[in-house]
Amino acid sequence: MPLHALKTVLDIEPYKGGEASLPGFAKPVKLASNENPFGCSPKAKAAAIAALDNTALYPEGRASKLCAAIGARHGLDPDRILCGAGSDEIFQLLLRAYLAPGEEIVQSQYAFLMYRIFARPMGGVVRTAKNAGLRADVDALLAEVNEKTRIVFLDNPNNPTGTYLPMSEVRRLHAALPDTVMLVIDAAYAEYVTRDDYSAGAELAEAFDNVVMTRTFSKIHGLAALRVGWMYGPPAVIDALNKVRLPFNVATPAQAAAAAAIEDLAFAETSRAHNERERARVGAAITSFGLDVADGVGNFVLVHFTREAGRSAGDVDQHLRSRGYIVRPVGAYGLPDALRISIGTDAQNSGMLEALAEIGWR
Ligand SMILES: Cc1ncc(COP(=O)(O)O)c(C=O)c1O
Known part of the structure; x- marks a missing residue:
């Protein structure tokens, strides 16, 4: 054979x-x-170039300085931040740590493609909830949740529609989920949103054991080529992902550039x-x-x-x-x-x- x-x-x-x-x-x-x-910010580029002086040394695995810079910028606890090679890597790590073969993820009709692409090879089942229009529909998402569901992915704003759910709707979605289901709020485009009723969701990830928020340096920070994303979440989720990630998942120039980028308001x-x-x-x-x-x-x-x-x-x-x-x-x-x-x-x-x-x- x-x-x-x-x-x-x-x-x-x-x-x-x-x-x-x-x-x-x-x-x-x-x-x-x-x-x-x-x-990207000229300061981010300069930081990446300066970091090339140290290419013989492995990166600092936990990206502590970057976590500290993100925490300072967003008023978040750095210990509850995990960095990845793009937010894509973080989705994969979440699935690896929380989804067993035969278990299910739930996503909206036009959800970002990577959720299903990563879930399927792990033997995961993908349930897709029909939208009401272009926007994700909370009731439809909840209707897809059952005892096999482990993760609900919500890209907010959504790619490719550009639509978003107000925080009241995200809270309603979370409130109706069992404790055994994780809500992943993928806020890759959060920095572009100026609507009063929008939130990227850090406060939910702060308050609940089953919510994480992911962000990226690939969009407004212009560092897509360097591959840096991050997650804010409960300590137990951070610990689990630290166990399954590669020990040196974010390259040193990428860490340095991202730390400089987040400070360039x-x-x-x-x-x-x-x-x-x-x-x-x-x-x-x-x-x-x-x-x-x-x-x-x-x-x-x-x-x-x-x-x-x-x-x-x-x-x-x-x-x-x-x-x-x-x-x-x-x-x-x-x-x-x-x-x-x-x-x-x-x-x-x-x-x-x-x-x-x-x-x-x-
Ligand atoms: C909704 C959404 N999430 C995540 C990503 C991936 O971002 P990253 O470059 O951090 O892996 C994208 C990229 O287009 C996206 O549109």
Whole structure:
């Protein structure tokens, strides 16, 4: 019998990241992965470069300085913070520590793809709750919870829709969960949200033994290439994850860059304000074409298309590519008629809108 991977692995639909190159374009504009168009804080870059002096030494495994910097910035207990190689790694660690084969996770209809991609090879069963519209539906999520459920994942705001649940709804979801079920609040886009009724959820993770909040340095901090994410959670969860993580999971330059990034409030605020302004401009321009733009709060817009030839999501994607713009088809999320477009610089957004206008919408 030839060598083969486990069936649970072979069955995985691999995660397809946003493309970075386009034939015929030396420098295509990538608006496909919700990255920061300004890169990272110059202070973060300098810290990463300085850390290269120590490449012969293993990283400090617990990332203590980074945990302290995150704790100081957010008013959180550093002992309850765990850093990972992106928040993706933290999802995987949570599943490894808390999900046995045959047990279940629950997610919303358009949930971030990595939850299911990590849960399935572990023999986990994925239950997906239908949304009411684009937004996660608390009652539907709760209806999927049963005695086999171990984790409920909620990306808040959600990728790819950009919608969010107000904290009152997140609290209602948590209040109805049994103590044996963990609520993972994935707040990757939290820094972009300015709505009064939104919270990233640290207060729930602080107060309850079955809630964690995850965050990332890949979005507003512009450090996606260095892979740093973090989790705030109860001591028992931190202990469990420390047992299953690799001993040196976050590289030294990544730790140093992230610690400098979180202290550069001005860089993050400039990025947030730019995003808010440009998301409104891009959204209004696309709406003026007669297209439906979701009411999102992240650093991207989700645009719905019809199936009319030349104006379908696939045709628009091809047209934008022919002009050097890479956006994100979201068929894998069950949204075959939509495209997710990250907010770029002013010039990138204007160029993308011009290319989109060439299609002729009215
Ligand atoms: C909702 C959500 N969570 C988590 C992540 C992963 O972030 P990281 O780069 O920290 O692994 C992403 C990345 O796009 C995301 O959209």
